[in-house]
Amino acid sequence: MIRHxxxxxxxxxxxxxxxxxxxxxxxxxxxxxxVQAFEQLRQVSPKNDFRFGFSMEFADxxxxxxxxxxxxxxxxxxERWLPEVxxxxxxxxxxx
Amino acid sequence: MIRHxxxxxxxxxxxxxxxxxxxxxxxxxxxxxxVQAFEQLRQVSPKNDFRFGFSMEFADxxxxxxxxxxxxxxxxxxERWLPEVxxxxxxxxxxx
Numbered sequence: 001m002i003r004h005x006x007x008x009x010x011x012x013x014x015x016x017x018x019x020x021x022x023x024x025x026x027x028x029x030x031x032x033x034x035v036q037a038f039e040q041l042r043q044v045s046p047k048n049d050f051r052f053g054f055s056m057e058f059a060d061x062x063x064x065x066x067x068x069x070x071x072x073x074x075x076x077x078x079e080r081w082l083p084e085v086x087x088x089x090x091x092x093x094x095x096x
Numbered sequence: 097m098i099r100h101x102x103x104x105x106x107x108x109x110x111x112x113x114x115x116x117x118x119x120x121x122x123x124x125x126x127x128x129x130x131v132q133a134f135e136q137l138r139q140v141s142p143k144n145d146f147r148f149g150f151s152m153e154f155a156d157x158x159x160x161x162x163x164x165x166x167x168x169x170x171x172x173x174x175e176r177w178l179p180e181v182x183x184x185x186x187x188x189x190x191x192x
Binding site: 002003004007023039040041042043044045047048050052053055089090091092093094095096 | 098100103119135136138139140141143146148151185186187188192
């Protein structure tokens, strides 16, 4: 199992319609084959400057790679992620 | 629900006995009242320099605060975390 997470901050004002529209658009990721346990989360620690997170799990590295190359993921990154995200960090976990 | 996560890198060489001993010592955290879904994880993304992660969940902010103040947590931070961890970042999630 690989848990892919990304913590991020949007360019949009907090609570804006644009913020909501971004999160709604991101739900397309949950439907990509191989994606399990998809979560949209609020980042609540005052110890970093990120505001949201996505978390999803893959059975193995092949499933993760297929997601990464999937046209719906590629389109989301190009059309929404790159223009609307101000800062982000990817953290991926596997069982110890 | 609050999911408290910390991603980190140890001062110890990878695969060393000291690394293993640190991870074993950290299991004390799982037994602190209020801690749910405790996980020790390997960080596997090449896009950051951290190597491990802990993840745990709390029912609410009060349970999280009680953990933070619990003597076993305070002792672990003083005796193991501060001397043995080279770098870390805390990320906490709540449902959107």
